Amino acid sequence: xxxxxxxxxxxxxxxxxxxxxSCTECPLIILNDRPxxxxxxxxxxxxKRRTLVYHIFNSIDERLSRNKVDAFKIKNLSEILSGAxxxxxxxxxxxxxxxxxxxxxxxxxxxxxxxxxxxxxxxLRGDIFKVSRYGVWSYHHGDxxxxxxxxxxxxxxxxxQPETGIILQRLSDNLDGGQVLYRSWTKTDPFSPAxxxxxxxxxxxxxxxxxxxxxxxxxEDRFFTGIKKFEREFDFYDNKLYKIPSNLVMLWLTIRLxxxxxxxxxxxxxxxxxxxxxxxxxxxxxxxFRTFKKIPQPKNRCWSHPHLxxxxxxxxxxxxxxxxxxxKSHISLIEIDEQRNxxxxxxxxxxxxxxxxxxxxxxxxxxxxxxxxxxxxxxELYESLNFPYRWGFKMTLMxxxxxxxxxxxxxxxxxxLFTAIAENEGTSxxxxxxxxxxxxxxxxxxxxxxxNPIVSDVKKAKPAGKxxxxxxKIFRPSQDCSQRAGxxxxxxxxxxxxxxxxxxxxVAHVEPHWDKAVRATKTFTYENGLTIIDAMEKKFR
Numbered sequence: 001x002x003x004x005x006x007x008x009x010x011x012x013x014x015x016x017x018x019x020x021x022s023c024t025e026c027p028l029i030i031l032n033d034r035p036x037x038x039x040x041x042x043x044x045x046x047x048k049r050r051t052l053v054y055h056i057f058n059s060i061d062e063r064l065s066r067n068k069v070d071a072f073k074i075k076n077l078s079e080i081l082s083g084a085x086x087x088x089x090x091x092x093x094x095x096x097x098x099x100x101x102x103x104x105x106x107x108x109x110x111x112x113x114x115x116x117x118x119x120x121x122x123x124l125r126g127d128i129f130k131v132s133r134y135g136v137w138s139y140h141h142g143d144x145x146x147x148x149x150x151x152x153x154x155x156x157x158x159x160x161q162p163e164t165g166i167i168l169q170r171l172s173d174n175l176d177g178g179q180v181l182y183r184s185w186t187k188t189d190p191f192s193p194a195x196x197x198x199x200x201x202x203x204x205x206x207x208x209x210x211x212x213x214x215x216x217x218x219x220e221d222r223f224f225t226g227i228k229k230f231e232r233e234f235d236f237y238d239n240k241l242y243k244i245p246s247n248l249v250m251l252w253l254t255i256r257l258x259x260x261x262x263x264x265x266x267x268x269x270x271x272x273x274x275x276x277x278x279x280x281x282x283x284x285x286x287x288x289f290r291t292f293k294k295i296p297q298p299k300n301r302c303w304s305h306p307h308l309x310x311x312x313x314x315x316x317x318x319x320x321x322x323x324x325x326x327x328k329s330h331i332s333l334i335e336i337d338e339q340r341n342x343x344x345x346x347x348x349x350x351x352x353x354x355x356x357x358x359x360x361x362x363x364x365x366x367x368x369x370x371x372x373x374x375x376x377x378x379x380e381l382y383e384s385l386n387f388p389y390r391w392g393f394k395m396t397l398m399x400x401x402x403x404x405x406x407x408x409x410x411x412x413x414x415x416x417l418f419t420a421i422a423e424n425e426g427t428s429x430x431x432x433x434x435x436x437x438x439x440x441x442x443x444x445x446x447x448x449x450x451x452n453p454i455v456s457d458v459k460k461a462k463p464a465g466k467x468x469x470x471x472x473k474i475f476r477p478s479q480d481c482s483q484r485a486g487x488x489x490x491x492x493x494x495x496x497x498x499x500x501x502x503x504x505x506x507v508a509h510v511e512p513h514w515d516k517a518v519r520a521t522k523t524f525t526y527e528n529g530l531t532i533i534d535a536m537e538k539k540f541r
Contacts, residue, residue, distance in 0.1 A: 003032045003120030005077045010201040011119050012075040017209040019080055023216035026084050028111050032120050033088035053250040058194065065192035069426030071201040091121065099126045117208065124171060136171045137181065137208065141200050148176050149242030153197030156188045158253045162482040163458055164188045164200050168207045176237065180230040182207045184456035186431045187482055191261050203427050217450065272324060274539045275304035279532040281340055285470065286531035290514040295334065295342065304534040305357040307466065308527035309367065313338060315530045316388045320356035331358045331371055333388055349382065349391045357405045363441060370406050374429065379406050379419065397444060404429035405463040411497060415441050420462040430481040433461040435502060454502045458482050464489045465525040476504060477524040486522030486536060488512065
């Protein structure tokens with residue numbers, strides 16, 4: 001359902017993905033033939049006079065704040081939709097609502113459609129919801145349990161909300177009560193509503209393709225049973241209805257936002273973030289972080305993303321080491337014995353591109369490492385040539401992929417590969433977790449889990465350490481990236497893990513409140529009595 005063949009880039013991309021999918025075909029375009037009334041400059045000004053400050057702010061914001069990919073660049077659909085039939089309709093307009101004429105409803109019904117996808121038109125009402133088998137599907141950019149109204153992506157920034165929600169829904173006559181087909185959250189840009197809006201729209205592109213493919217594969221009953229996880233028992237909404245702010249309100253919001261920007265500039269000028277490692281060594285997993293001890297490190301270094309191996313009575317801590325302000329990083333090692341005696345830090349792996357998150361493990365009497373190499377668009381496997389100091393490249397597990405914090409887990413005679421992926425250009429891997437599996441470790445042919453991404457939530461998607469078993473249960477640490485990279489971490493119990501099912505639930509959430517100096521923590525790992533985390537402190541330059 002289109003207003004025009006000229007659409008925003010994010011809309012073009014999602015339509016192109018559907019057309020290229022093996023699960024879908026697009027036989028019909030419903031084109032809004034209601035002419036757009038051109039207003040004079042004076043009438044436009046008069047119409048916007050009460051919200052003029054917002055429109056000036058938004059215009060400046062769009063010019064100054066650019067995303068890597070412009071979500072709203074105009075692109076034309078004529079070529080990729082050339083094979084579809086076209087029905088032109090003139091909806092009956094009542095206030096902000098669009099109703100379809102009975103004759104148009106009859107013409108659309110003749111095509112026997114499964115789904116109508118709303119890209120254009122205004123708020124729909126009436127029999128159009130009954131035309132296709134599974135209704136009218138549409139996006140809402142914002143968490144409809146927190147933000148209802150408009151403008152999308154704006155209030156989350158000015159009200160300093162840590163994440164911005166996105167939903168795909170099946171529309172109904174209840175404006176905000178449509179059936180939720182998919183729900184996701186991404187990190188809110190702290191300063192720019194325009195940048196936040198553009199990022200959210202690009203992030204939402206794959207949702208439609210994913211859910212249509214899932215419906216195609218699972219069938220109607222299993223699909224609609226599965227999406228019940230996105231709903232609450234009672235969908236109460238106790239917040240205000242958001243709208244474009246008046247001139248006076250927008251002036252105040254601009255002052256608040258400017259103050260936040262000035263504070264960040266001041267902070268970055270006079271303070272720096274320094275990551276270090278904290279540990280506790282005892283007979284069992286440690287849970288009281290105020291008792292953890294800091295591992296001494298040089299003043300000009302940052303240490304983070306620790307991973308562990310316990311070999312012959314010694315603990316080997318592999319970690320990311322960087323020298324700010326240089327962005328390039330490498331993998332280093334420090335040893336601790338059972339008496340807490342520590343060796344000197346040693347660099348063990350360096351490439352031409354940054355490395356981090358050195359996931360290490362033992363298999364078949366050999367030691368392996370999968371460091372993050374997203375800057376090279378690869379997932380790489382290394383083997384120890386002379387443990388623990390020499391490591392050699394073994395093979396590429398995946399390439400042409402922007403993947404972060406890859407974590408392997410051997411379970412029920414299969415290898416399971418958890419990794420955070422940026423599926424679309426211009427998006428971040430912090431938001432979504434993908435799962436792959438294989439019978440073999442040394443392979444580049446990993447099968448994608450049918451429910452990928454298995455987590456679509458910036459608060460708990462990104463891996464934050466080794467998957468471990470305790471008391472007969474399996475736990476996956478995950479990073480909370482909603483406010484910043486490392487504002488905390490979750491422990492998630494993996495309830496079901498198979499080639500056809502995945503389900504986890506958060507059983508613990510850790511935030512850096514045990515010490516006023518600690519501002520962030522993002523990795524948790526445990527091995528044979530040693531528990532280690534990373535923590536960030538704000539230091540005066």
